[in-house]
Amino acid sequence: MGSTRAPAPASLSGVQALKQAAAQAAAELVRDEQKVGLGTGSTVAHLLPALAARNLKIRCAATSPATERAARELGLQIDELDDLAPLDIAIDGADQIDPQGWLVKGGGGAHTREKIVAAAASRFVVIASAEKAVPALGPPVPLELLRFGARTTLAALGEAKLRDVPPSPDGNLIADYFGPVEDPRELAARLSATPGVVEHGLFAPAMVHDILIAGPAGVEHRVVEHRTVEHRVVEHGATGRKDDR
Secondary structure (H helix, E strand, O other): OEEEEEOOOOOOOHHHHHHHHHHHHHHOOOOOOOEEEEOOOOOHHHHHHHHHHOOOOOEEEEOOHHHHHHHHHOOOEEOOHHHHOOEOEEEEOOOEEOOOOOEEOOOOOOHHHHHHHHHOEOOEEEEEEHHHEOOOOOOOEEEEEOOOOHHHHHHHHOOEEEOOOOOOOOOOEEEEEOOOOOOHHHHHHHHHHOOOEEEEOEEOHHHOOEEEEEEOOEEEEEEOOOOOOEEEEEEOOEEEEEEOO
16 A cells, blocks of 8 residues: 655644545546546535536436435436446545555445445545544444344344434444454454345455545545555655565
C-alpha cells in the first residue's frame, strides 16, 4: 500500500472539515461519462455536493434511499445498479480502516448494498477522517440479519445483539457482533457461514483500491496493492519502504 499527501481545505471545523477534504479528493478522481457507485453516511454526504459541483456527465447507483434522495436533489442522475454495472468507480466511507486495508463498514446499516456496489466497481475508493484509521480492527462489526429466526441466529453468533435502529434498506434487521476481531479473514468467513446472516460489515483489502484519509496535515492517499503486501510511503518529501510479511 503506497501513500501520498495533499493539503486539506479548512472551510469547516474539526472532523467535518476532514470529511469534506477526503470527499473532495475523491470527487476529483471521477471522470466525465463514468458510472459511479455512491455510498452511504456522513462522509458521503460531503461527496455528493462535491461531485455535483463538477458538472460531469455521470450516471450513479446509490446504496441507500437517503443517498438517492440527496443525490437527486443535487441534480445527480441516479439509475438502478443492474442498469449500470459494471461501475467505473464506487466511493464510500468506513467506520474503521486497518493498516492492511481491511475495513469495518455498516454504521448506517447499508453495508449489504455497499458491498454489492463496491464489488461491482472496477475501482473502490474509501474516504475517511483520520480517527477512522486504527492499528487493528475491533468490535462492533455490523450485521444484517433475516427476520426469520433472528434470535436463533444471534445465539449462534454468540456475542451479538440487535441494534435499536430502523431496518436495512431491504427490510432486514441490523445487529452488531461484539466479539473479538483477532483475524478479520477468519471472522468474516465465520460470520458469512452463519445461517441467517445476510451480510457482515467486514470488507477485505481485495475489494479496495484507494483509501483517502484526511488528517490535520492533509489528505493521505493510500493505494492498496492486491498482488503484494508491500507499503510504499511518501510523506512530506521523505520516502521509505516497509514489507508487511
